[in-house]
Amino acid sequence: MTSATPTTAPASAARKPRPNVVLAMLLVVYIFNFIDRQILAILAAPIQADLDLSDAQMGILGGLAFALLYSTLAVPLAALADRTSRSWVITVSLVLWSGFTAACALAQGFWHIFLARLGVGIGEAGGVAPSYALIGDYFPSSRRAFALSVYSLGIPLGSAAGVLAGGYIAARVDWRMAFVVVGILGILIAPVFRLLVRDNRPQVAPGEPVMARPRLADTARLLAKKPAFWFLSFGAASSSMCGYGLAFWLPSLLQRSFGLDLMQSAWFFGLVLLIGGTAGMLLGGWIGDRLGGRDRAWFAWVPAGAFLIGAPLFALGIMSGSVLLAFALFIVPQALVYVWLGPVLSAVQHLVPPPARATASALFLLINNLIGLGGGIYALGQVSTLLAPVYGDEALRYSMLLGLSLYLLAGVLMLLAGPGLRKGWVEEA
Structure with missing residues (x-):
């Protein structure tokens, strides 16, 4: 896949930070990402x-406006990170997406906030994939799924922090100040x-050739050539269509x-995300x-298994007529639908x-974000808009119920991915 080059690495390098420090900082950045x-x-x-926006327009802002460049630019930026510095790419990306988040406060109409969200997507495109790779560099295979799950706690x-902080600031000041x-x-x-996180490239002795960084192609x-990659990618995309849609609406x-x-x-949803999401992330990586x-x-x-069990539990919560019962019913499936991140992200690497x-x-x-993030939020918003003449304010409830079928599809695709992982797995030296 790669060829040797005459370049060499230095005999001594600056002392690298501890893996747990790197993981903690990556987690902090990922928290701000979400x-x-x-x-x-x-x-x-x-x-x-x-701004007088419809559900369909909000669906575009929450999904397509962000996902369009976030998904497509992530590939060349990840290739750049593989060939240059992963930590620098993440640092610059953090500054960009944070600046565009603040710029959302200036919006006076749909297209203003659309362009600002487009900018947030441009910045965040360089954050996640290089972070996965840094974790792969710092943590051995036997601990990688759990480390990726800890990172995914972001x-x-x-x-939860976005929901709670945004709701609090908007209630006390206004929605614009929350973005700022x-x-x-x-x-x-x-x-x-940038001060605490550096790359952890393999070191070689002077004169010993090192492998060139692989090309994107x-x-x-x-x-x-690996069926498991396609099943994992489209299974994750199906789950993300539903997951991002439910989380947004x-x-x-x-x-x-x-x-x-x-x-x-804000308190209801923030606690569901915090309790259920944290439990699901850690459980998935550990198992x-x-x-x-x-x-x-x-x-x-x-x-x-988590997707196939979680979907009907979500349906019960959505159809519940009691706030307390709905809260209890949402906790468990919220945990289950987050189980996939650690195992699947580890498998892809x-x-x-x-x-x-x-x-x-x-x-x-x-694949995951262009389909999942780009399509899910908009689809639920558009279906809600179409159902509104019949169901009124309850249209969103039925739109979300229809969306749960995507979790069932994700479960089937993940089942099909299993045998391919046995054949396509690349063992480390």
């Missing part, structure tokens, strides 16, 4: 009222991250169908490392040699 994504969900109602922690605050905080974190050709559902106000819905060590197929089969990890992760994320 604060900037999820804050739009809790602010949807005041933004719609202020999703529930960041989402989280944007500035992200920019302030960037120099701290080489990695793409290798993955294209649930605060609106709580206000329309359950009668909660802005702060009540994935243990069962996957015995049979590689379990890296896909564990998520499959083992379908290629170590130097290609960031690029492989970005190609996986291209």
Whole structure:
């Protein structure tokens, strides 16, 4: 896949930070990543009222506006990170997406905030795949799924923080100030991250050749030949269509169908994300490392079981007429639908040699996010708009119920991925 080059690495290198320090800083950056994504969900109602936007337009802002460049630019930026510096790419990306988040506060109409969200996507494109690769460099295979699960805690922690902080600031000041605050905080974190996190490239003795960084085309050709990659990617994309859609629209559902106000819905959804999401992330990584060590197929089969069990539980919560009962019913499936991240992300990194990890992760994320993030939020919003003449304020509830079929599809695709992981797994030296 690669060829040797005459370049050599230095005999001595600066002392590398401890793996747990790197993981902690990557987690902090990922938390800000999801604060900037999820804050739009809790602010949807005041933004719609202020800018006179429909559910379909909010679906575009929450999904397509962000995902369009986020998904496509992630691939060349990951390839750049593989060939240059992963930590620098992440640092610059953090500054960019935080700046555009703050710029959302200046919006006076749909196209203003659309362009700002497009900018957030450009910045975040360089954050995730290089982070996966850094974790792969710092943590051995036997601990990687759990380390990736700890990193992925940024999703529930960041989402919860975005919901709670956004709701609080919007209630006390306005929705524009919420964007300003989280944007500035992200920019302030960037120099701290760069100071504490450095690349962990394999070191060789003077005169010993090192392998050239793989080209994007080489990695793409290798993955294209492995059925497991396609099943994992489209299974994750199906789950993300539903997951991102539910996460974006649930605060609106709580206000329309359950009668909660802005702060009540923020606390409800924030706690569901925090409790359920954290438990699911850690459980998935722990089970994935243990069962996957015995049979590689379990890296896909564990998520499959979680999706197939979680979908009907979500349906019960959505149709519940009681706020307390709905909260209890949402906790368990929220945990189950987050189980997949550690096992699947670890599996994708083992379908290629170590130097290609960031690029492989970005190609996986291209499929996952372009379909999942780009389509899910918009689809649920558009279906809700279409159902509104019949169901009124309850249209969103039925739109979300229809969306749960995507979790069932994800479960089937993950089941099919299992055997391919046995054949396509790349063992480390």
